[in-house]
Every structure is written in C-alpha cells, then in structure tokens.
Amino acid sequence: MIDNEKLALTLRSFARARDWDQFHTPKNLATSISVEAGELLELFQWSRGQKGWDDVIDSSIRSRIEEELADILLYLIRFADKAGIDLQAIAERKIALNAEKYPAERFRGSDRKYDE
C-alpha cells in the first residue's frame, strides 16, 4: 500500500514551512516530474538495463534508482493533491482503457502498439 493521503499531508506541511506553495503551480510540478524522469532515464542512457533486471541489483545504482523513483512519486502525489485527483481511481480507469485498446489476442508479442 502507498499511503498517498498521508504522504500528501506531509508534503503540504513541508511546502508550508518553506513557503514553497507559491512555486507549486501545475506547470512547475509537471516540469519537476519530467526533470526527475530524465534523471532516472540518465541511469539507463547507454547499455545498462537493456537486457534485463540484473543490472539494477548493484547497490550504488539501486539507491540512485530508488531516489529518482521516489522523487517522481512524490511530485505525482503533490500534483494530484493540489488538483484534487484520486490516483487510485485514475489508475484503475486507465487499466480498463488499456484493456480495451490493446486486446490480448491482437497484441500478443508485439511492441508496435505505439506505432499503429
């Protein structure tokens, strides 16, 4: 379980204590998610992580991955909190949409979903 309500409250008081709420516009938080996603991606810029999951066991890489994933998740929770969006509900809805869009029998073994 991710206790996003509690994390959101912590982030709220974190921002309040620093008077950072003024900077948390939709545009700035979307920017932050993108910046952090770029930092995660940088860890896999060349060969790493191309074949499988063994590459991420190494502890120095692992802790950097964890930090970037956490950053993305926290900005996501902050965005949803400010916008009044229920993350669990939209995740379920998106899975239902994907099930319709990519019927198993038609997309089996193909990664061309984004190109058609």
Added chain:
Amino acid sequence: MIDNEKLALTLRSFARARDWDQFHTPKNLATSISVEAGELLELFQWSRGQKGWDDVIDSSIRSRIEEELADILLYLIRFADKAGIDLQAIAERKIALNAEKYPAERFRGSDRKYDE
C-alpha cells in the same frame, strides 16, 4: 490509499497475456516514464498552469491530465514491481532526506534550491 500491490498484479497479468514481459526492461520502463512525463508537460507547454490551479478545472484538460498521471503512476508501479522496490518505503526515506537537505529556516520563500 493506492493499492500498488494489487495494481502491480493486474499489470503483471496484463503483460503476461500479451507476452509483453520481454519488453519491460529497466531501460524501456524508464523510457516510458519519461515519454509519459513529456506528454503531461506538453499540456503546460505555453501559458497554461503558470499561475495557479484554476486552469486544470476545465474538463477536457482535466481528463487528459488524469490519463497522463495514471500512465506515469502505472509505469512507476510496474518498474518497482520488476525491481522489487517498496514505493512507500522509498517515499518516506526521500522525505526524510529532503527535510535534512532543505532546512525550513534556510530555504523559506526561496526556489533556488536546485541552483546553489
């Protein structure tokens, strides 16, 4: 609450049914998070969302925001599931790190945290 364990199981069987597990390398999932973050950011490419949260009330924009947030969250959950990473734990750890890194009294009202 986000039931990430249950969502992760659904994503697992979703991938299994389409034989997509082969494509879910660390590099490809990090790429996917970045691509979806870019699609969220595109909604705020120009003036929108610069001032405050009123811009995201409009229903057509709102549903696109929800879809992009959901995509990012689902790829995040999928990545963590494949890597054996506990999202709640890393989020709590990151908040603790941030509290140390940005003492309230020193960073009050300043958005220069990333630049110094």
Added chain:
Amino acid sequence: MIDNEKLALTLRSFARARDWDQFHTPKNLATSISVEAGELLELFQWSRGQKGWDDVIDSSIRSRIEEELADILLYLIRFADKAGIDLQAIAERKIALNAEKYPAERFRGSDRKYDE
C-alpha cells in the same frame, strides 16, 4: 552558420577513438537528447525564466545553459549523421509545414495551438 558537417566528422572520430560507435544506436542517441533536454529544463524548474530573458544574463546560469544547448545540438548532429538526415533541409520543410498548420490570422496571440 553551424558547420554541422565538420562537427559530425569530429564526433565520428571522437567516437571511433573511444570505440563508442557501438553505443550510438538510434535509441541511445534519442535517450541522450532527452536526458540533456531534461538538464536544460532543470535550470527553469521553478521561477527562473518565466518572465523574460533577463534571468539568463547571469553568468553562472548562462554557462550552464550553453553547455546543455551544446549537448543537445551535438547529439542531434550525431543522430542526423548516423541516419543520413540533412538537418538544414528538414528544418526548412518543418517551417513550411508550420506555416500551413498555423495560419497567422487564425493563431494571432493565441498559445492554444497544441490543444486544439
């Protein structure tokens, strides 16, 4: 003038001398462009650069902007060189396409081009 042919040749021998050609796949170079674009964006994550161009005169920021712009340009030139794409030709073609897509009289003063 940007002497992209000469820069491309320099990048070729740079890669050859380090045996890096093997890493310069389309996917890895597209990843690199995205990672560097994220680093540029990070400089504008919060308030900076929101109002106008005065923010980028400050010399420490300016030299970081220049490094990120250069990185993006060099990966762009490298990608085009590997793919046999003429950057000047595609830039001209894209401007012609944009002129058709956004007739001046219809889009004057509106930044909603991406949303319709």
Added chain:
Amino acid sequence: MIDNEKLALTLRSFARARDWDQFHTPKNLATSISVEAGELLELFQWSRGQKGWDDVIDSSIRSRIEEELADILLYLIRFADKAGIDLQAIAERKIALNAEKYPAERFRGSDRKYDE
C-alpha cells in the same frame, strides 16, 4: 551547413506575425525542447532502434523522426537567438571540454562515463 542565422530570422518573423513572442520565454522554450525530445524518444520506446540503424530506414518512421529532429533544432535555434548565444561556438567549446573529460585511452569501449 545549417544556416541558423537565416532560420532564426524566419522564426522571428513567424513569431511576430502570430504575436507569439510573448510566449517564447526561456522556460517555455526549454519546455518545448523537452516535449519534442520526448516525442522523438517515444518512437524508440520499446524494441525499435535498439540494435542499429536499419530500423530507421522504413519511410513512415523516418519522416516522423525527421519532424521531431526538426522541431528540436528549430526550438534550439529560437532559444539561442533570443538569448544571444552562438551555437557553433558553444558546440566547439563543448567538444573541447569532452576531449579533456573523456581521454580516449581511459574510456575506450566503456559506456560508463555517466556513471562513475
């Protein structure tokens, strides 16, 4: 050769005719570069372009790659024009920096440059 001065002039009058200059802040142009880089990356989200350059010969993909590369280049030229940055000069300076940072004998055949 890329005639960036001439392209910059065309982009200036393009923006003027649409009264878009107001939207071309450093932050918005950095955002645009990142958004377009994400669209390029999306073409390589899964298997495509992982092995080599044969994947980009296919004409439908090729024309999409060309459009995304052109978008990135045009926003780069627009940013540099607004900021008064000489793209050729910064590209040369960056190559010199990279030559120092990655001595050929030490980095031969290794793609770990970003990770150590």
